[in-house]
Amino acid sequence: MESLKNKVAILTTVANFELYEKTSSLFPEGIRSFVIDGRNGMHALHSIFYMFKKLKKEKIDWLIMVDEDVIFKNSQAVFELIEFMKRNEYSVSGVRDGGAIKHRNNNPYALNTFFSILNFKKVSKLFNTNEIIGNQYINKGEFEEDLSQLVYGFDKRSLYEPYYCFYFWLRRKGEKILFLNSKMIEEENEQISNEVFAPNGTSLLIHTWYARSYGKNEKHTARIDKVLKQISFASNPRKPIIFKDPMFYIKMQIFKTVKKIKMKLS
Template sequence: MKISLNKIAILTTVANFELYNKTSNLFPDGIRVYVIDGRNGMHGLHSILYMFKKLKGEGIDWLIMADEDVIFKKPQSVFSLIEFMNHNNYSACGVRDGGVIKHRNKNPFAINTFFSILDFKKISLLFKAREILGNQFIYKNEFPDNLNHLEFEFDKLSLYEPYYCFYFWLRRMGENILFLNSKTFENESDKISNEVFHPNGTSLLIHTWYARSYGINKKHTLRINRILNEIEFKSNVKKPIIYKDSFFYLKMQILKTAKKVIMKIP
């Protein structure tokens, strides 16, 4: 079944708008564009919980999550990837956070959120924030994935990223995750970026990492610009709908203070 473009959206939690204003030029055409302003520290798990709150009821069937340091090479290929997921009953896709990318040796059973696609309609019906937060654990040999093909190191019991609970919850709910192949750059000027591939083998995007350093750190700015300079940019770019939790930073500071007080109570 062909999925309508008006039922697909892309969302970025942005910490660096200078970089976002460049890479968003390469987003897939014809879909809604959303931003969560993450300059107040919102990212990761907080961003996931916030996006379900803000986007519920927006008529989104499929949601693409892409950080501002993601550079799409063939953006329209995202749509055939969504069709593939829909046909094969996958609720999420992305790159494993361990064993696939040279400098990410964390949990291979969860996705790194730099790029992910969610069956937003289905997951929204299941979504319960408290249940998700209660899934930040993992049992030995819990997930049956065959990891023999993974090239780099990983830690099956890692709880390094707080957002792992979201993907563990999905898996424990019986939902299927499509893990995408990726290859780390191995050239003199860049041994950090990784290329991500469509299941059909087509190069889909490049993740450059270090978005927060763009425009600040010379090394990473030059490295990212080398990739951007090889891309042909669009002239017409759709402006995003921007969400921001204006009190997020304050709430986090209050929470940290409360935790410190509780720890001091005998």
């Protein structure tokens, strides 16, 4: 197990550091922690591209990608999940963005990025930004698989999230995705948070959603704190390596301005 931990790291793109300081105490122990500072708007596909750039020399075999509003219940079980993925040659695991979560009715063939485990070593060798960007499309019937177990709505043709291209690209490369089971949690007559399970049925974590609202919105702050109070915290807080692209916000503003000009000219 220790030899595996040396090859595993965890990455969070953080928009709310107040919440991260609390939830990161529950991260799997004995592995390196990295943070992408997302307060300048970096997230989703931009974050994925940035992580490959910043982590390519870190000698990481397996990368756990997790949002700061994820609360681990059994963090050590992720190592068993990684071993399962290795044995069965899965390149990535996570929860579908359609059909598995009540308020996510989008594409069931792609993951939601709140939690996933990636064979970083293998995928890094395949990584190609232009190829990935060019995969934001769905061919009718291309990814047909049994979706009968899904209990919520979904749209097989959805391109709702720009980061879908990353998972479509992996699938078209022949890489296998392990879709994890999830169930909604009843919270004062609402269902917002979802619980995620390993293939053997072990409860891994709870995703509370609305990280950006923590500390700002009374309802969501109280709701997340209620989950946190049910978990035993580690004594030592994380001291991650933090990455930030200081020019990201400016680059995005320039990109948007150029796009608007092109649209007007056309």
